[in-house]
Every structure is written in C-alpha cells, then in structure tokens.
Amino acid sequence: MPVMVAIEAEHVGKSYRTEGGDVGLHDLSVQAEAGTVLALLGPNGAGKSTAVRGLSTLLSFDRGRARVAGHDIRTQAREVRERIALVGQSAAVDDQLTATQNLVLFGRLRGMGRADARARASQLLDQFGLSEADARAVRGFSGGMRRRLDVAASMLVRPEVLFVDEPTTGLDPMARRDLWQILRSMVREGTTILLTTQYLEEADALADHVILLGHGEVIAEGSPDRLKSMVGPPVIQLVFETGAQADLALSAIGRTVKGAVLRDLRTVAVDANHTDVLARCLEALRDVSASPIEVSMGKPSLDDAFMRLTGHQTDAPEEEA
Template sequence: MRPAIEAEGVSKIYRSRDGESGLRELSLHANEGEALALLGPNGAGKTTAIRGLATLVAFDRGTARVGGYDVSTEAARVREHIGLVGQYAAVDEQLTAGQNLRFFGRLRGLARRFAGQRADELIEGFGLGEAQNRAVSTFSGGMRRRLDLATSLVVPPQVLFVDEPTSGLDPAARRDLWESLRALVRGGTTMLLTTQYLEEADHLADRIVLLARGTVVAQGTPNELKTLVGPPCRPGGPRHHRRRAELLAGSQRELRAGPPGRAHHHGHPAGRIGDGSGPDRRRSVIGRDHTGRSDTAQAIAR
C-alpha cells in the first residue's frame, strides 16, 4: 500500500534564551486510509510536525512527502490534497455556518452554485441544520469544532491533519467528533492527528507515535503501546500522576543516553516498537529488564 504521508529525519528547532524546542529527527509514515496519532504532552513537537507536513513552516532538515509530493519543493501540490483543522477556530464568528462554508468553497475555487450545494451537504452531514442560519458566535464549543472540521472538507482531501481535535470539549461533543473523524477514515481519508490523551489516540488511531521533548520515544499500534506502559490506572488519581511523572522522567533519561533519533536497531529508527505488519516485531532501543519490559514500563507499572 502506498504511503500517503512519509517523513524521514525531519527536524525544526526553535531557539530562545530558555534553550531549544521543536522537533528532532522525526520519521513516520501513514498509509492511504490509515489514522496515525502523534501523542505527547505540550511542547512535545506535535503541532510543529503538523505545521511542517502541511507546508506552513519549512523543516530545517530531513525529507517529507504528502500525497506523493515533496513538502519542500512541491508545496502547492501538497496543499491541493490536504485539509487542516487547527487548534483554534478558523471560521468567521459573525457569519452563519452556511455563509462560512460557501466562503471556503469559493476560496477553494468552487463555482457559486457548487459551493452552495457542498455547504448544504456538510451542514446536514455534521448535524448543523437547526443552527445553519445563526451566527457562529452563538455556537457551542462542539458545534464550532464540527464546523471547523466541515470547512476542511469543502473539497474532500486525500490527507486530513487535525491538531488537538477535542481540546476543551465536553464528553458528549467529544464522542460526536470522534465518530465524525472515524467515519472519514472509514471512507478512505488518511488522517494525522495530535492529542495529549491516550484514550483519544486509542479510539481514533490505527497506529500511535509517542513524542517527548521533540523526539520519538516509541511507535506502534495502540495495543503495543498499552503493553509497553502496563495496566491502566484511574485518570486524575495519585497513581496516574505518579506514572505520568515517571514516564516523562524515563523518556528524558532515554533521550540523554545518545544523540536524539540516531540510535538504530537492525537499520530501523530508534524507539520503534513495531508497525503491526506481521511477525517482524522490532524491539525498542530503550533498556529492558529480564522480563522484556522497558525501563519506562517498569517505572510506570509501579
């Protein structure tokens, strides 16, 4: 199957008086019709990765292709094949849902009649019919997020980038948006999303890339990563917070063990724990005890 998203050793470093931040030596791929999640805390480099792949910023080094086009030398062709849902609303709050969608349709080159037809289809598909004549400023957070998603689909994209899709939404709105995103993937859209929540990545993604301080800590299917980190604990409880702190501390120790992204095992990038594609299960480069568990897994299982 042909990859819809490919990145090899891409980096984007931001320097300030407080030090360096950004993305270091990221390698990933997502096949056509697959959902890939970038999972990590604030500052892990998730948004930087999406901005680079969507051609909004230039990577300092490395290569990346989206929809078969190079993000550096063929940026205009990349933009023709992608949709982007950022962290913040990109719609005009003074316009109605229909007016916003028709406006985006015209920006994407649709004729007036077709832009109107597409706006009507999206309003119905995202359950915004009863509010279509209201100004967006009166919408709830969930309704705005659905409209954001709808605007990215005015011209159906081959690849959809979604940055923190449910941040700030209540549980009901969150579930509704999850179902909308899964329906897009079932329809053949390739999706790359960012999130801070393992539950969300588990629900939406076929594979997950775990980032910490701009570097890949591990990659794999949701089940592979859950095996790595051990049994679940109650969110918000003392054990949850202790695990989170120990995971981050363990990740930082692993990153300091050598140049980020340079360690390989049999020619494969550091931190990859498998891509779910058969018997070739590659071990992570992070340390393991006699039980086969990583140092990080031991820490957060306590």
C-alpha cells in the first residue's frame, strides 16, 4: 500500500522587499508523510512563518507549487482548509468567554450542531486536562492552559494536517512538555503536524524530519540523528570549578589534542575522534592545577548541528506579515 504524502511542496517562495533587501521565503521544497512530524527550524526571519502561512492558504506564494492533504493549495484552497487546522503564535481564543464557550463557538463555526459542539468540547477539555477549568473565563488561564485550549480548538474536527507556529514560545518547561505530549498523541491518531520552532530541544523531541532554514533557504535537512551526525564525532566535555581552571586546562589539553575549545566559561570540549582522546586529556591535566569536577561524553546535539550548519545566523531581520 503506497505511503500517503500529506504535505508536498516544490520550490515555493514568497519575498518581501525591505530597505535591507528581500526577506521572506526564497526556496523551499518539502515532503511529509501522513502521520509524521515535520519541523521547520531556524532563527527569526528564516522564512518559517511565511512557509506556514503559504501552505495553509493564508497567503499566496510568489512561485512554486504545493499540495496539502492531497489538494492543490492554489486551485483547491477551500478543500485544503476543510482538512487542516492552524495554531498560530498568538492565542485565537476569546479571553472573555469560558473554556467551554470558546470550544462550542469554534464548533458552531465549523458547522456542528449545538449539542454535538458541547459534547465534543467536553471530550476535548477532558483530553487536554482542562475539564476542571471548563467554566472559568480564559483571561484567568496560565500561558500553558491557554495554549492547550488553542490546540483543543483546532481538534474540534480532527484535521488531517495541523500547522503549529512556534507552539511553546513563552511557556515554562512543564507546560512545554505537556503540550509535546498532546502533539504526540495527535500524531498517533493519524494527524500530520508541521511545526515551526526556534527551540532545538523541541525539534529533537518531536520531529521525524527537520528542515534547517536560514535567510529564506534550506541549509540542511534530515532526521534529527542524521543532522547531528553531519556535525562530527562524539564530544567529550570537561567541566571545571572556575573559569581560570578551564583556561589552564584548555591550554594544557591543546598542546596534545587538536580542536579543544571552551564551550562556556567552565567547560572544555574536545572531539572524541580517537579512542584514547579522554586518556590524553586527563594525562595533560596532571601537570596543571586543574581537575575536572565533571566529565561526560555524548553525541553532538541538534544545537551543535544548528550552529555548525547555519553559521549561528541570529541576526536575520524579522519576516513581514
């Protein structure tokens, strides 16, 4: 049985002219299988939100072509909208209404009868851990509760494809992980998710496939593990009590091991490209007054991959609406 492609785009783009030159999305090709998570990762101005708005039919691309949920986004926009949902960066719920009233309102707007909308609202509030707050006005909700209600509203009629634009910006770690669990459960039920994020940990935790964007273009793509493997070998980290000790250690280790760097003020990092690297590092420290308080070795992180592959592009201008 052939695998269904839920999102496919070929060389789509949308440019905005600014004083500093053209910004936006210059060239993006993607393909996401049904029931998977595709993450667009990059700094502000990389083109992430433009990609989401174009694929969800909120704007028209200048070039390229794309299909979402089996329909052309340009010639079959209505059919696409009937099969997708979008959770934007700003909450779409009404602060003055209760959680139940918000969901019933969204259900009615999607063509549901009042009784069906109330039943579905109750089911979703329970699923999203909001049943105890069903009669509370949303203005009293925490950021995490509001975000969960936003996602619940998108699920009144289960979408084939869900677009989530920076879903956990501003949330505390606990609320972020709660939302991750919800998104994972939606994927298990068959929904395809395209999310944009600046959080490397988020893409690593959720995505089956990651596209790194920089200045509107694809820099690299692949599974999180594949992107990490592009960076290099495992990394040894030696943490010292003070920055002065770390400086001494860096100097000593650098005389015997190539490529040692300071990862932060107290941490020396070395590529473990040979089996004896750790032993050589510890041997080099015998002659200086610097003993590590912590030694660890692990694979490069998605953070390492992002900085290596993008050149740490954090100075891109914001995208225009």
